[in-house]
Each structure stands twice: as C-alpha cells, then as structure tokens.
Amino acid sequence: MNVPMLDLKAQYASIKNEIRQAVDEVLESQHFILGPSVAKLEEEIAAYSHCRYALGVSSGTDAILLALMGLGVGQGDTVITTTFTFFATAGCIARLGAKPLFVDIDPVTFNISADGLEHLLSSLSEGELSRVKAVVPVHLFGQMADMGRIVPLCKKYGLKIIEDAAQAIGSECPYEGTAHRAGSLGDIGCFSFFPSKNLGGIGDGGMVVTNDPTLYEKMKLLRAHGSSPKYYHKVVGGNFRLDEIQAAVLSVKLKYLDTWTEKRQKNAQRYDCLLSDLTKAPLITPKALPGYRHIYNQYCIRTEKRDELKSYLAGNGVSTEIYYPLPMHLQECFAYLGYSARQFPDAEKTSAETLALPVYPEMGTEVLEHVAGLIRGFY
C-alpha cells in the first residue's frame, strides 16, 4: 500500500465543482488584483482568527517580511526567534538587514522555550536590548507556542510580537483563562496558504492579521509599493499582493477547514493510541497541551532510530518527512552570526530525531492503522 504525506487530489475531488465555479467567476470578471474575492477572504480570515484586520499577501514568507517591515525592522536591529523552524522565519529577518537572535526549543512542544527566551532577555546588556525590535514565536506543526508566558515577557521588555502562524491557522492556546486563536495575541499574525498547509491555495498565498489600525494601514501601504495615492510613494514597499483566483479558492476551502482539522485531530488521537505502548522510548508521540487546540499540520514523532524507521517505512511505500533536519543557527548562510554546534542542544537533538507521519484528513482509519502497524512491526 502506498501512503503519501498528503493527498491533495482526494481533497480536490471532494470539492471540485465548487472550486471550479469559484475560479470561473474570477475568470469571467477578469478582475485579478485586489478585487472582491481578496476583500471577502480578508474579512473571513479576520473573523476566523478573532482579529480586527487582515491583509491578503503573496505568501507566508511575504507575510513575515511585511510584518517586520510594518514594525520598521531594518539595518542594525535585532529580532529574536526560535532556531527550530522553516527557513522563512529567520530568512526574512536577515533579508531586512536585521540580526536574528536564536532561542532553543522546548523539546516536548518543538516550540520556542519560554525559559530560554526569558534567560536570553535577562542576559542582554542595555545596549543590546535597545536594538531588539521584536520576538517571532513560531506555532510549529499546528500547536501554538507558550503565549501565556511569551506575551507578558515581551510586554515587560517592550518588545513587539509577530506570530509565525504559517502552520497554525485556527489553533488556540490558553491566555488569561480563555482560549485565544493563533494570530490574535501578537501585534501581527502571519499565515501561509502554501498548498501543503492546513488551508492551502492552488499556488502561493498568505495573510497578515492584526488588531492595530495603525499597523494595518502601514502594512496595506507597504503591500503595494507604499503608494498613496497611486504613483505617489510615501514609503518604499513591494508587491506583496494576494491574487483574486487564490482568494476565491481559499474562501471555498475555508468552509471545510474545521471539518478537516477535526479529521486530523482524530487521526492524531488514533496514532497516539496505537503507538502508546512505544512511547517510553524508543518512540515519543507529540504532546497536545491541555487547553490548546492543536491542528496537526504535522504529526511529528521522535525516535533515536529516526533514519532507520524512515527508510523502513519508505521501503513499505509509506512517505514521511523530516521537519527540520538542520536548525537555523547551524545553517551555512547564518555562519556569520557565529553560532556553534551544541549551543542549542534541544533543537539539535530534535533535528536528529523528528519524523513527520502522514496525518492528512482524507487518510482513512485502515490506512492509518497500516502505518501504525508497520511502525510497531519495526520495533
């Protein structure tokens, strides 16, 4: 039996007519840039993320770049983030001439360690601290970072927060006693609609959300070359626009997102159960924290026999993926930052042990049990 990481063809088959109709309507209108579909999706995503404002952008990467630009991050600034993430988080900081300052992770959640962040902030000199403009927590694999501790810490030090929620649309974490959605606790939240994300377009796309009207207006300006009125440029922006076809398709898909999320959660629970007696080591299943809504963009197990297990599963037709094999502080392009191996032991150990199993919504129970059975057989 062949098991892919994701089955977008199955998803498409289930909503094909609606998608084609939505695309057709845009084609008939011949209105491709910043029209009614983008405006509609912005309203829907703002409501879905419990935020006042949303802006459709060209990708998750551009969402992060635009958010950093919106906060005025540039040459000589420092931005703190996790070393264990997709490259875009750190890449956008560096592209603006700012310096990424990395923090290790909590090995249980894969997310930035609140202890590590607190320790770093308390160890910086006043001069160093004055250059820190923002913190970018990443809600990795679909579970939010520990915002209950990160938000007060950032408030204490006067730092802005950009949530990299590219993998976490609709996820929640407890904050001051109630559940809060990804994107709503920071100054700006960033989503990606890359096809493999929980809400995926038919190409690249992304969104920024915020509750701050000033930041919203600034990012809106920057999204289209900083021009207002047209051809009069107040600031240097870029072309960070989402297009109408993507927005129309995403509006259709958004209606199904919660159902898909529930199926991912059910799959994850089934894996938890089937792999539970292997959890003492050699295999650790991912932990959904109490009060959190984990949306399982990925279901990542940890095992010291990661590479052997991956080839064994591949040999049996089961696709898996390694997110991520090398933390940011050890990337060649960041050598100039001067980090060294063993500096962030939890992220480094995780990189060597993590393996994402297929958890997509269309995956039937039989298929999932087949994968779990192979893993049990391996051990």
Ligand SMILES: *Cc1c(COP(=O)(O)O)cnc(C)c1O
């Ligand atoms: C996917 C992703 C991004 C970038 O999104 P794109 O739409 O691919 O540009 C950024 N950060 C994280 C954590 C991601 O997973």
